[in-house]
Amino acid sequence: SLTLALETSCxxxxxxxxxxxxxxxSNIISSQxxxxxxxxxVVPEIASRKHIETVITVVDQALAEAGTTLADVNxxxxxxxxxxxxxxxxxxxxxxxxxxALNKPLIGVNHLEGHIFANFLAHRELExxxxxxxxxxxxxxxxxxxxxxxxxxxxxxxxxxxxxxxDKIARVMNFPYxxxxxxxxxxxxxxxxxxxxxxxxxxKAGENKFAFSFSGLKSAVLNHLNSAAQRGETISIxxxxxxxxxxxxxxxxMKTIAAAEHAGVNQIVLAGGVAANSSLKTELxxxxxxxxxxxxxxxxxxxxxxxxxxxxxxxxxxxAGEFADLNLNAVPSLKLGCR
Ligand code: ATP
Ligand code: MG
Ligand code: FE
Numbered sequence: 001s002l003t004l005a006l007e008t009s010c011x012x013x014x015x016x017x018x019x020x021x022x023x024x025x026s027n028i029i030s031s032q033x034x035x036x037x038x039x040x041x042v043v044p045e046i047a048s049r050k051h052i053e054t055v056i057t058v059v060d061q062a063l064a065e066a067g068t069t070l071a072d073v074n075x076x077x078x079x080x081x082x083x084x085x086x087x088x089x090x091x092x093x094x095x096x097x098x099x100x101a102l103n104k105p106l107i108g109v110n111h112l113e114g115h116i117f118a119n120f121l122a123h124r125e126l127e128x129x130x131x132x133x134x135x136x137x138x139x140x141x142x143x144x145x146x147x148x149x150x151x152x153x154x155x156x157x158x159x160x161x162x163x164x165x166x167d168k169i170a171r172v173m174n175f176p177y178x179x180x181x182x183x184x185x186x187x188x189x190x191x192x193x194x195x196x197x198x199x200x201x202x203x204k205a206g207e208n209k210f211a212f213s214f215s216g217l218k219s220a221v222l223n224h225l226n227s228a229a230q231r232g233e234t235i236s237i238x239x240x241x242x243x244x245x246x247x248x249x250x251x252x253x254m255k256t257i258a259a260a261e262h263a264g265v266n267q268i269v270l271a272g273g274v275a276a277n278s279s280l281k282t283e284l285x286x287x288x289x290x291x292x293x294x295x296x297x298x299x300x301x302x303x304x305x306x307x308x309x310x311x312x313x314x315x316x317x318x319x320a321g322e323f324a325d326l327n328l329n330a331v332p333s334l335k336l337g338c339r
Contacts, residue, residue: 003318004062004073004098005311006055008091009083009111010137011035011042013054016307017066017073021315022124025066027308028058029301033178040177041167048086055094062307070102077314080108080324081334082138088330096326107314108324111305112139112336113151115271117316118302118309126267126296131260133252134336135280136272137163137178141336142210142255144263148316153337154259155210162248163274165214169221169244173237183241184277190242192279197221197247201254210259217247249280253287260293270297273304 003021007014011032017025032050036042063069078095081088092108099106116132128148134141140157160168163180170179173186197220200213221244228235260268268288274280275297288295302309317323322339 001074001315001318002068002072003075003077003311003315004059004070005077005109005307005314006059006091006095007079007111007114007305007307007310008051008055008087009079009081010087010305011047012305013051013058014305014307015055015058015062016311017062017068018121018308018311018315021312022120024121024308025068026062027306028061028065029306030054030058037177040171042084044084044086047084048090051087051090055090059094070098073102073104075105075107075314075318077107077109077310079111079114079310080328081111081331083111083330083332085330085332088332092328092330096328100326105318106324106326106328107317107322108328108339109310109313109317110334110336110339111310112136112141113339114309114313116143116145116269117313118271118298118306119269119296121308121312122298122302123296126269129263129265130267130269131256131263131265132269132271133256134271135162135252135274137161137167139272139336140212140214142259143336144259144265149320149322151337153335154262155208155212155255156336157212157214159213159215160218162212162214162252163272165218165248166274168218172222172225173240178273180274180277183245184279186238186241187245187279190236190238190240192242192246194236194239195224195243197243199247199251201251210255212251212255214248217244245277245279249277249283252280253284256284257287257291257293260291266292267294267296270295271303276300276303
């Protein structure tokens with residue numbers, strides 16, 4: 001069974017064809033990063049226009065590279081949330097038009113579930129149940145995936161997402177947007193114990209122990225940079241990058257291991273753009289190994305936004321008969337576990 005999927009939730013226009021949910025036949029990603037870089041972040045109105053200009057070409061390329069045609073596709077999947085409303089609408093409208101014109105089933109996909117399902121593309125042997133740590137540009141969440149269509153949200157961030165903290169701090173350090181990969185690189189030359197930035201473990205009674213908070217850490221790093229500048233001190237960018245990254249990674253690891261124990265699973269998966277972070281992958285693999293847990297993560301190209309992960313997720317909804325109709329609309333603040 002062939003799934004054609006579209007992803008336009010943020011600044012990547014992507015279309016992919018995936019066979020039986022697990023084999024990528026094509027995964028075309030047209031990134032708008034160069035367009036938005038001069039603004040230091042994604043400009044929503046420009047993103048929507050770029051998606052409109054690009055989406056048909058990207059679909060044509062995905063079909064051509066997969067060696068297939070619209071007539072041979074079995075279902076159309078599309079991200080309908082969360083994301084930028086104008087950007088999402090381009091994908092949703094295109095997918096609805098294709099579904100209507102071809103008389104093929106339409107499947108509305110939650111973008112965050114897509115990030116998790118990228119692991120099924122990268123690891124053929126992977127099966128539920130597992131705990132997933134979703135760390136992306138806009139979200140930080142722990143999810144218990146009991147079965148393909150049964151996801152339970154264990155906790156999420158109360159303020160900034162992990163990727164957001166990476167990007168904001170990188171911006172102050174004058175790295176280009178998105179700054180996560182630049183911090184990752186700079187940190188390799190730095191000392192992670194150089195500066196003791198706060199870790200928000202928040203184990204207080206009555207609080208969800210799987211919730212996250214990164215705004216305090218972000219402020220601490222910004223204060224450190226500002227006060228050093230005021231005193232005219234030279235700061236070591238690699239040390240600040242490594243110390244900040246260690247503070248994020250420590251909290252993510254501690255909570256992910258605790259969540260796996262809580263859920264009673266022996267597999268954990270990483271998902272979302274920050275899952276490409278080298279320190280997170282190495283340190284979590286070490287911690288997981290000590291607990292007898294197996295860690296899975298996708299290759300970097302499947303960590304950030306792409307339509308193949310959406311096609312994979314759509315396939316399992318297809319098998320369950322979870323179809324959308326032409327009333328499907330963009331839902332900018334769609335929550336994990338909601339479809
Ligand atoms: P969401 O999925 O929450 O809607 P998004 O789609 O914008 O947000 P993703 O594409 O999943 O986010 O990920 C982009 C984020 O990943 C950016 O914040 C980027 O800085 C971060 N990122 C990418 N590579 C790395 C890395 N090596 N280290 C840290 N962060 C990284
Ligand atoms: Mg992006
Ligand atoms: Fe994303």
